[in-house]
Amino acid sequence: MNKKPIILVTNDDGIIAPGIRALVHTMNSLGEVYVIAPNKPQSGVGHAITMDTVLFCDSIKIDNGNQKEWECSGTPVDCIKLAINEILPRKPDICVSGINHGSNSSINVMYSGTISAVIEASIEGIPSVGFSLLDFDWDADFEPSKKYVCKIVKKIINNPIPDKIISLNVNIPKLKKEKIKGVKICRQSESKWKESFYKRYNPKGRTYYWLVGDFVNFDKRVDTDEWALKNGYISIVPIQFDLTNYPILNILKSWNFLLFIFGYTLFEFN
Template identity: 85%
Template sequence: MKKKPIILVTNDDGIRAPGIRALIQTMNSLGDVYVVAPNKPQSGIGHAITMDTILYCDSIKIDHGVQKEWKCSGTPVDCVKLAISQILPKKPDICVSGINHGSNSSINIMYSGTISAVIEAGIEGIPSVGFSLLDFDWNADFEPSKEYVHQIVKKILQNPIPKKIISLNVNIPKLKKKQIKGIKICRQAEAKWKENFDHRYDPKGRSYYWLLGDFVNFDKKLDTDEWALKNGYISVVPIKFDLTDYTLLNILRSWNFILFISFCIRKIII
């Protein structure tokens, strides 16, 4: 009998979040599931790791049928690191993160604990995918997502992601199942948050700040994740951790060459 793949499941909304429970249920039909997730919400934590405090990782049982679960006091990246080096019997065949409550499309990926978890898995050479539903409600309906999550993970298990691609970032629009038009392979839209801080005072008169902001999409092309989501498609964006700007790299190399020539000319003149 063929061995079941080992699937590591994590998230950033916390181990009790409805999104991760829906993801676990879906993964149970595909492999041997191990869950290592934060013991509390860690949204917006990015790729943070715990270095100055103790990490706790305790076995827990939340749902029937899921025997291998651990709640971790650290970040989503901590969860992946601990799972790989200390908890799992061997390296997982895939790491899945989510289903996140809210969007991780476009620039949101930079702040996301959901996606940082799968990037960390990718650094270790593990195929990985992060799932997000564009609904921040704790009681969001994850049922329409399950079929597509199953389909994408099954495809990855059958067709391993190339080593140069770290992970897939999958975002699912907040729509009924019959309203979802399908899956689009996209690039990340060029966008940002236009942010400001609301300056307030607490009852004792102490000054504090509350972060506010509006999402601004500068990218109007039809091949982006933002376009896909707004038009009823699930967006799939391949991502990697190499942040080198190769266009600028070539420009800077030409600067070095020019500076070197200038230096040589000055030497000759002197």
């Protein structure tokens, strides 16, 4: 009962990124830390897994601390799968991902390797939380984040939710410690990226494309993550891997039609 909790740490910016180093140092005060993270940046890979090539996962020592660390050649989700199935002595008590360099609020959660690692952990029945700082700079200041990171992780460890797996997406505004107003529990705002491609030609005349875009927030309500971050608050959004749209599910059940494929009736919706 008095044993320290096992804390699994990962990210998508790579194991040497300043954000994960800040997270590791903070987690060392809370439990027995195992770090399994990509050996190179994996931003934007979402829930990708490695299937067509081998994975390497090598023990590494980066800085002082009691943590045990491995660098993985795969994605953040690969890191979680390897950690649970091959590396850790038992299932971790919590998985912590980040601290990401840049926002994972709103629609960005769909593309994020940081948050996909959190979702993968929750699929395995592990409480999990992803942290992101709204600063893409490699030399971003993570000091204001540490106090809140520590408090949130302690809260999850000490307050298990019966029969539920809690996964949180936490975003932290780019502000000095004294400017952060507090924490707000939010829902994900409705937004999208308005995207386009720069079309160019390489010296051999082959066409290539470069994705660019502008973030557009359609949601002006005050209970969203975007509102909280814009107004100086840390946002916490509970997330889940069940993508079923339950209100629409009942509407579809009321359609009561026959599905025909190639002229044959396969089944009937009641």
